[in-house]
Amino acid sequence: MSWLDTFRIAFDNLRQAKLRFTLTCLGVMIAIATLFAMVSFGAGLRAETMGSLQLQDLLRSFRVLGPEQSQYITRLREEKPEKPASRKRLPLNDNLVERVSRLQYVETVQPEIRLPVELQNGKSRYLGWVRGAIPELKRNPPYSKITAGRFLNAGKAKEIVLSRGVAEILGFKDAEKAVGQTIELRTDQLRPVSGQDDLPIETVTGKFRIVGVLPRLAASRGGTFYGGSVIPLDLARELWRKNPASAASLTALRGGLESREREYPLIDVRVSDSSQLEEVRKTVESWGASTFSLVDEMDKVKQAFLILETIFSVLGTIALVVASLGIANVLIMSVLERMQMIGTMKAIGGTDGDIRRIFLFEAGLIGVVGGLAGLAAGWLLTRVAHRIIAHFFLKNGITEIPDLFAYPAWLILGVIGFALVFSMIAGLLPANRAARIDPVKALKTA
Amino acid sequence: MAVSLSHGLGSVALRVDDLSKEYRMGTRTVIALDHVSLDVGTGTFLGVVGRSGSGKSTLLNLLAGLDRPSAGAIWFGDQNLAALRSDGLARHRRHTVGIVFQSFYLIPTMTALQNVAVALAFAGVTSGPRRERAVELLGLVGLGDRADHRPAELSGGEQQRVAIARAMANNPQFLLADEPTGNLDSRTAEEIFVLLKRLHQEGRTIICITHEKDLIGQYADRLVTLKDGRLAAE
Known part of the structure; x- marks a missing residue:
């Protein structure tokens, strides 16, 4: 036949x-929908995380660490700390910035400067940090996503780009309207003292023009890692070196170091392509610097997702095994x-x-029909879940909503294949039983 | 002592050689056929009569390849059924013999046409020719206008005609009928025998098992009697 x-x-x-066919298919449908939704979530989460790392350029950037960060990373990784004397420490200063900038493939080198400030717009105040940024950062997320205004220009102009959150704290509900406005920036500076009663600190105030406002972004889209309000790097550097929070300022106060030799806590380096990251990084490390890149953690991240996806798959498979028992029962x-x-x-010759x-075809048909229905139901389920997640994001003012569900071709074909294979396996016993039936006895069964 | 019968009508198409069939019923062994030997010539209309439990249906099941003998041989030409495996027996049922049962055994979910066509499907006949042949066969048994009816919508006589059409689907040389009129009234039974006689006249070898000795006597050109699993007389 x-x-x-x-x-x-x-x-x-x-x-x-x-x-009976409908009910059996329903069992398979529920199992497949569960499996599909869970694996789709795992795959979506992985894609979103990996995608966000790429979006934030984290896969083509690394940081040259100062001694404090270096020790912190060592502790995090539970590595044995190097003996202080065993390695000559490379100072993170302007000389190093220039040296790294000259390396092939290096796109931007930005010393990390976090300046404690008070921002004020009328009665609204924000107490926190601003960073110093080079103009080239406008190519990188999240600054590449500015929709209101523009990014900073080169030089020491008193310009500021605000994060959406800071803009709101300062009373600018509409990002567009904030652009062009002026706010006050206050920060502390060390000064030489003559008498013993004088404090060696004075607060300086500057008027800064808001040139741009960042959109509100989810954490996974660069909302936290590199986000935040920024002022021109050269200006920030000047203020930071005299700020009591910086170690460089204390050294300067003692009058020991030339300006170029003053150190940064860390330096952020971006290369033009992620494939060149390791080469540049190794060169910098060969000079005696400690570095950190999220690429180091990628294997662990991938492993974590693999475990998550395996757990989801196993749970879904259990549902499918139960459904398969239903198929076997119905066919018997x-x-x-x-x-x-x-x-x-x-x-008659069969x-x-x-x-x-x-009988195997009957089992397979149940599997395919149930699988297709499960695929549709699973898709619907994940879309509803996405809508709910999106609702919560929007409620919190985040407009760029990540999709935590992915539908790669391997998943769609895989679950259908899975449904087919499981149902056929479930059909084996009844099909073999049917095949072995003695026709004489079967015909006597009325 | 077993009686062996042979008949001289034409060449031998079927030879049953010292055939026995035993069944186990709990601890008891029931002998359904006891050393039966029989030659059937090509183109014979053989009637096998006997009381209930005489072994008639067992003989037919063995000839059809639905069951296996405990001993002996069944020769269809040079092919011994006793030596065939399951697939070989299926081929035998598909191409060499057509079987008609007392209870018709039509598939209730299929139409008359589909019931005939399914036998052709098992033989690998493709859709188009299968339909043509099924329509032709239903026309031959007088049911051309009932092709799309399901068994439940047909009378007993009509169902048996469909069953005969199905048995003839792959144009077998032998038609084996097991009490084909057992569930029919006398008038319809006669119609069925007329149909069987027609098929016989077209050159087929018919073996019909029945307890209606008088009726079969009018159509069969040879009658054998089974008694307690043995061939009694001709």
């Missing part, structure tokens, strides 16, 4: 028992009910193989 005829007979048989009942039909088919195939 041809495959097409076998399929037709199997399909007709299932059509005769619509309710079906064999018992259709003994006479099986006997008749054998009497082989054991023909009968086996008819």
